[in-house]
Amino acid sequence: MNIDRTSYPQTIYPVGHGYDLRPKNVVPIGIIIHTTNGNSGSTLAGEARYLQNSSGVSTHYLVGKGGEIIEFLAPGPYRAWHAGQTPAKWTNADTIGIENHFALGEVWTPAQRTALTELVQQLMADFAIPASQVTTHRAVALPPGRKIDPSGWTDSEFNQWRAALVPVNGLSPAWRLTLLSAPRATQAQVWAQFANRPGDPYNERDLREVIFPAYFAQATAVGLDPIIAICQSAHETGRWTSFWSQRPQRNPAGIAVTGQWWDAQPANEPAAYNPNRGRWERGVSFASWADEAIPQHLGRLLAFALPQGAGTAAQRALIDRALSLRPFPAQARGSAVVLAALGRVHNPSGIGWASPGADYGDRLAALVTATIAR
Numbered sequence: 001m002n003i004d005r006t007s008y009p010q011t012i013y014p015v016g017h018g019y020d021l022r023p024k025n026v027v028p029i030g031i032i033i034h035t036t037n038g039n040s041g042s043t044l045a046g047e048a049r050y051l052q053n054s055s056g057v058s059t060h061y062l063v064g065k066g067g068e069i070i071e072f073l074a075p076g077p078y079r080a081w082h083a084g085q086t087p088a089k090w091t092n093a094d095t096i097g098i099e100n101h102f103a104l105g106e107v108w109t110p111a112q113r114t115a116l117t118e119l120v121q122q123l124m125a126d127f128a129i130p131a132s133q134v135t136t137h138r139a140v141a142l143p144p145g146r147k148i149d150p151s152g153w154t155d156s157e158f159n160q161w162r163a164a165l166v167p168v169n170g171l172s173p174a175w176r177l178t179l180l181s182a183p184r185a186t187q188a189q190v191w192a193q194f195a196n197r198p199g200d201p202y203n204e205r206d207l208r209e210v211i212f213p214a215y216f217a218q219a220t221a222v223g224l225d226p227i228i229a230i231c232q233s234a235h236e237t238g239r240w241t242s243f244w245s246q247r248p249q250r251n252p253a254g255i256a257v258t259g260q261w262w263d264a265q266p267a268n269e270p271a272a273y274n275p276n277r278g279r280w281e282r283g284v285s286f287a288s289w290a291d292e293a294i295p296q297h298l299g300r301l302l303a304f305a306l307p308q309g310a311g312t313a314a315q316r317a318l319i320d321r322a323l324s325l326r327p328f329p330a331q332a333r334g335s336a337v338v339l340a341a342l343g344r345v346h347n348p349s350g351i352g353w354a355s356p357g358a359d360y361g362d363r364l365a366a367l368v369t370a371t372i373a374r
């Protein structure tokens with residue numbers, strides 16, 4: 001969720017121009033959802049300018065059809081003039097106002113509904129507002145019937161949506177664990193979680209002196225949590241025992257492994273001969289863990305975490321390196337900020353690391369939290 005707090009601040013105007021301060025010691029206890037119901041064809045920027053400049057009305061937030069979120073007023077200190085006459089406890093002093101860019105007769109976009117959901121869940125956590133205190137403008141406007149918004153959203157649909165709201169802090173770990181983070185555990189904790197076992201293809205020295213340290217050094221350098229990358233590798237390879245993870249394949253996370261296979265070596269597909277199955281299987285092999293496999297793994301994770309063009313020089317260089325080896329769909333860039341979105345069914349681009357991956361994020365999160373608890 002990205003909130004634009006700088007483009008349309010209402011506070012370029014003095015208090016009294018469309019807004020004022022919340023009365024002392026009053027914190028918001030409710031959220032009122034609106035739609036702008038302007039002309040069809042109006043632009044988000046046009047609606048935002050109108051709201052910013054109006055001396056008679058205002059809102060804390062405006063959500064766009066593409067999922068944009070504009071903040072005009074910080075919801076803690078400022079009282080936006082969005083509700084008009086209401087019952088006690090639903091007044092402007094008591095509530096946060098959220099407008100949604102919408103014209104009568106339109107259909108809500110999924111991106112707008114998703115952004116609104118994320119914003120509301122964040123505000124619920126920030127101000128300890130329960131879902132029961134999230135409502136529609138039409139439900140609280142006085143006299144009854146004065147307002148119809150939010151339009152394009154029936155009461156029963158709204159109530160269903162509201163019933164599924166959870167404060168962002170209440171989300172499951174797969175939805176909270178971001179790919180980009182400082183290391184959430186130490187190398188000692190990683191070893192305690194993933195100590196090799198008798199008969200494993202990789203011995204203690206391989207894991208503790210080569211693979212884990214390389215993940216820590218390289219992931220930390222580009223802002224990725226090495227614990228997430230190591231847990232994903234462990235999950236994808238059965239703790240580094242799978243055919244694809246073994247030498248000479250050294251594939252850390254099923255890169256280009258699709259289950260496709262051939263009797264003879266294919267001409268134009270990356271493949272390796274699996275002697276156990278007597279066939280050529282699709283996937284990429286790497287000459288070294290530290291110099292090839294791990295940079296490729298981390299570069300692809302970064303491509304999921306960061307939109308095109310975003311990131312530091314080091315992040316962009318690692319992404320470019322990984323994507324020059326294996327293509328990456330442009331629409332999936334930046335589509336997985338959290339673990340859950342690595343599963344295709346939870347990814348807004350419709351592409352994920354795992355497919356369908358309904359429990360992929362949960363399984364990775366379970367490994368991550370177990371490692372942190374070591």
Ligand SMILES: [Zn+2]
Pocket residue numbers: 033034035082137147149
């Ligand atoms: Zn309204």
